[in-house]
Amino acid sequence: MTPDVREAMTALLALPSPTPDDVDWAGFEHFYGKADDVPALLRGLPDPDPEAAARSLATLGNRVCHQGGSSAPAALAVPFLIRAAADPGVHGRENLLLLAAQAVRSDRTGQALRSDLLRAADDGDSFGDPSPEAARAAVLAGVPALLPLLGDAAPGIRSAAAYALATVSPAGSPEAAAALRGRLAAEADPVVRICLVLAVAQLALDHGDAAEVVAWAGDLCGGEVHPLDVRFAAGLAWLCVTPAAPPEPLLRLLLAGAGEAxxxxxxxxxxxxxxxxxxxxxLVALLGDTHGFPLRPDPVGWPGRRRGARWPAGALRR
Known part of the structure; x- marks a missing residue:
């Protein structure tokens, strides 16, 4: 009988300094069979040879998160992935964080729906698999290591840290959301800013605070106070946290900014x-039939708009 990965994770996280040897990997399976090969792959992640480290990570990722799906070994690898990513001397730290986040997620790449983009796995789409729940617990335990990475010198690591923090369980959501919003105020890289906005929105959506983030996203979208990348991300966030029909100014923002974005x-x-x-x-696929706005570029721009102007109160909140 396969052990409960949640119990295994609880035992692992209770250890002061866990190692791969503290997991009974042979009791679990990944997409290629028994997971007893995982410890060696985890030990290869901090290899000083960048090519060797990359091979270990690629093999591990393919076996535990194959074709968008996750697994119990993926969840159990999360504490070690986060620990390695927090070490500045380790190669491929961005990809370590992305794999840790993938352990919580399910494959929606073929759906492209508003309701799916900012969601991690849940009971409905993981078919009762407890692995995402166990992975969330590991991400929560890793929050103290993840938060400093929001200020890492490498933009890719900052983006990946936001992506990982977006999957944290409700117990860590307020701390993670506050850190993400705080970093947004200081962030200069447009890609990282987009990731920070989407991460805040995902936490709110996953943990039942959609109404508040709808208002927040609407404030970010309005006028031209914020840079285009922030407004574009906020427009996407608004779409994904509410089923309401998008107002025309929001659609115009997304379409006008699509080229630069x-x-x-x-x-x-x-x-x-x-x-x-x-x-x-x-964007056409994402919007589906939820609007009546013609999806074509608007060379005229936004008639009547002026720099710094805001949308009418409530325009993005109905």
């Missing part, structure tokens, strides 16, 4: 392979 969005972890046909085509 294309380079940014390809570096945003939430997007995965969804931009194969461009940001415009992705």
């Amino acid at each position: 294309a380079a940014w969005m390809r570096l945003v972890p939430w997007m995965s392979q969804q931009l194969d046909h461009g940001v415009g085509a992705w």
